[in-house]
Amino acid sequence: MFKKALPFLLVSSLFFGFFSPATSMAEEDYEIPTYYETNKLLTEAALAKNIPPEIAKTLAYQESGWNQFKDGQPYVAPDGGIGIMQVTNDDRFDENLLKTDIKYNINAGLQKLDEKFRGVDGKLPTLNNNDRDILESWYFAILAYNGRVEENSPLKLTTDGSRNAEAYQEKFFKLMNDSFYIGMDIHPIPFDFKPEDFEYSGEPDHLLIFKKDHYEIPEHLLHKTEHKFTQNxxxxxxxxxxxxxxxxxxxxxxxxxxxxxxxxxxxxxxxxxxxxxxxxxxxxxxxxxxxxxxxxxxxxxxxxxxxxxxxxxxxxKRLYGKTRYDTAVSISQEGWKDGADAVVLAYGGDFPDALAGTPLAYQLDAPMLLTGVSSLPDSTKAEIKRLTPKAAYILGGTGAISKNVETELKQLGITEINRLGGKTRFETANEIAMHMPNKGDKAVLAYGRNFPDALAIAPYAAKNGYPILLTETNTIPAETANILNDFSQTLVAGGYGVISDNAIANLNTVRFRGADRFGTNADIVRKLDMGSEQAFVATGYNFADALTGAVLAAKKNSHLLLTPPTVIKDPIKTTILEKNYDHFQFLGGKSVVGVENELGKMIKEIDYEK
Missing domain, CATH: 2.30.30.40 (SH3 Domains)
Known part of the structure; x- marks a missing residue:
């Protein structure tokens, strides 16, 4: 049954005694919770039900002004709504408890709201991926909480299709923005409503009928709950x-x-x-x-x-630890919270054998962890125990990672150990490429004597199944040249100073280059789309954090941006503005990638209308 919304001024006036309860428990006076206590009760109940507390608290305010009791008696509105959440017409709930127990009333109201969101009593339109933490995702559930009736249509019941500011859910989000969360700029909700999205049943029920079942809104226009920020x-x-x-x-x-x-x-x-x-x-x-x-x-x-x-x-978020080994663990914990069937191990002291490892790790859905030559660091051991993998892939020969590490892996319960290594870094890259389960029709060619260009393109290569192969400046090693013949095109990461035109003269190539490593990184990011509004940021002067983070970046459909420790180079800055990045994962501690304040200042410069 439709429960008519109280006008905003009337709801606000509940605090000042303009209403008296329609019914009461008469003889007993009930202690009225403080606003501090009510805030705590609403917040904790909402989080327990995976509902944004902003939604729960605004709903309770719009329904009752946060009043479970009035003048010591249970608050019952003239339309029969009971208590803080104004629960009514539901035989599943004990009426006496709804009146006398604020926790019970809150949980009943939030249960009903959750059921609306999940479509238990009828499917509602969804927003993007229907993320429960996004406040706008609850728009239609809020509408349904009050009633799927014509007067709650998002558009006025006229042919001009103008926004219906008097709809319950519209007043709800205006209240949230203007009174509870000043400055969020959450109203009006940026849904692209059209008159043909809705039908109206007319007499006698005056029901609202949804003709469109899904809406897409750019992520940067949406708001996430502010009650789930976490450490770092x-x-x-x-x-x-x-x-x-x-x-x-x-x-x-x-x-x-x-x-x-x-x-x-x-x-x-x-x-x-x-x-x-x-x-x-x-x-x-x-x-x-x-x-x-x-x-x-x-x-x-x-x-x-x-x-x-x-x-x-x-x-x-900053993903970091005291050492590069610990940072790799932090990255693994962020991307593989529920464990992994495999891990990829790379030598933490140098980059050559690991440069080609990102596409393989991505296809295995395996985090890349770092090890010493002869033993696993304690933090790496602990992370492998947490992940409980069945298989491990070691990148490089026994000169880089000794057989003793294999023994330690077996002691940790890993039954399948694969070593991918050759006599040179070029052979190791080839070996890794040959073990990729799925390969695309293109390959990436990067300079094998340094790391920036290979790591800058690694997330894109991984996402598309392109193996990363290595070369000298003026000559492609014969074994690498043979493999390249199997691909229709080669993506060359780096300028003429690192890979000459002569070296690639016989290949069908597309080159990505800049004046330096940051310029090349920017060229890669600008021209190779990953489709995400977030990027990963790592130092451009060391390989370890970018190496282990590149796999997670690929998993998140994100590019990797390289930077000096304290300043963003102009090519990267321009790219951030062009790509409209507004979220970043910082790989490593503040001493190695401390550009978050500069990035924050840049966010307001982004023109989302481009």
Whole structure:
């Protein structure tokens, strides 16, 4: 049965006593939870049901003004809606508990909302991949929570097809933007609605009928929940944000950014904390909009501070460890959370044998981990135990990775060990290529005496099944030349100084080049599309982090960007703006890839209308 929405002004007035309950439990007075307690209850219940807390808290506010009780009695609206979530007309729930138990009422309301989202009582239109963490994904579930009726049509019931600002879900997102999450710019929702998307049943039910079942919206226009940031996430502050000593705006300010300035910060703790303004003597009636949470972060100057979730935008994540071996483990844990059937092992002290390994690792869905010559580092061992792989692929001969490592792998329970190595780096690359389960019609040719060009093109090569083969500057080794004859085209990574025209004269080639390694990287990224709005960032002066991260980049359909430690080179900067990248995975610690603040400042320069 359709439950009519309360107008926004009336909902807000619940705080000030303009309504009295339609019914009451009469004899017993119930303790009214504080706004702090209600915020906590709504947040934790929403997270338990995998619903964005922003959605749950705004819904509860629009329904009841966060009132489970009124004047000590259960709040029951004139239309029969009960309590904070205004649950009504559902025999599955105990009416007495709906009236007297706020936790029960919240869970009942969120259960109903979740069922709407999942289409339990009728399929609703979906958005993109229907990511539950995206706030806009809940648009139609919010509509259905109030009722699939004509007055909740996203468009006015006229031929002009203008937006219906009075629809329940439209007022919901306006409330979220204007009152709860000021500055999110979440309203109006950027759905491309057309009159033909909807039909109306008319008398007697006045039902809304969906004729279109899916909408696609560019990712950069969407908003993700701000309650799921995790340790080592890189977040971009709001313009002129304040950083506080404690999780409340009433505490001492440690830094106030000037107008027009934003700062990239790193999340330090694994979870958020609730606003503590109540501990600073703030009256409860002034707490009702302080339902955001706070994160402990590391600022650019190295100091720690607290900042409100409503001031933060997700920029990316830093994957790093104390050593290159630990960083490889961090990358593995990010990309292979549930384990892997295989691992690829490369020598952590030098790059030659591993340059060609990314396409193989990608096809095996295997993380690339680093090892020493004669033994596995402790962190690598621990990660292999976590992954529980059945097979391992060792890149390189016994001179690079000894047989003792094979013994250690067997002790870790790996039953299948494959060593892919030749007398030279060129032979090793060929051997790796021959073991790729699936090969495309093209191959990549890169200079074998340095790493940047091969790693810059590695994610694209891996994604497309193109083996990476190595060459000298003026001569392609004979064994490599023979393999290249099997491919219709060769993608040459690097300029004339690293691979001469004479060397590739007999091949059908496409060359990617720039004035230096960063220019070549930029040329590769600009011309070879991966389809993602995020990129991986690694130092261009060492191979290890880019090597192990390239496999994860391929898995995420992302390019790899190389950079000096503290500044982004102009070709890469131009490419970021052209490709509209707005999320980044930072491979390695701040000392080797500390450009997050510069990237954050660039985000606002991106023109999404190009």
């Amino acid at each position: 996430d890189i977040l971009l502050s709001a313009d002129s944000a304040n950083f506080r000593e404690a999780p409340t705006s009433l505490s001492k300010s440690l830094k106030d950014l000037p107008s027009g300035e934003r700062e990239a910060v790193r999340v330090l703790d694994t979870s958020f904390v609730y606003d503590q303004s109540n501990k600073y003597g703030l009256a409860d009636d002034k707490m009702r909009f302080r339902q955001y949470v706070w994160y402990k972060v590391e600022m650019q100057d190295g100091r720690t501070a607290y900042t409100a979730s409503s001031d933060l935008t997700h920029l990316g």
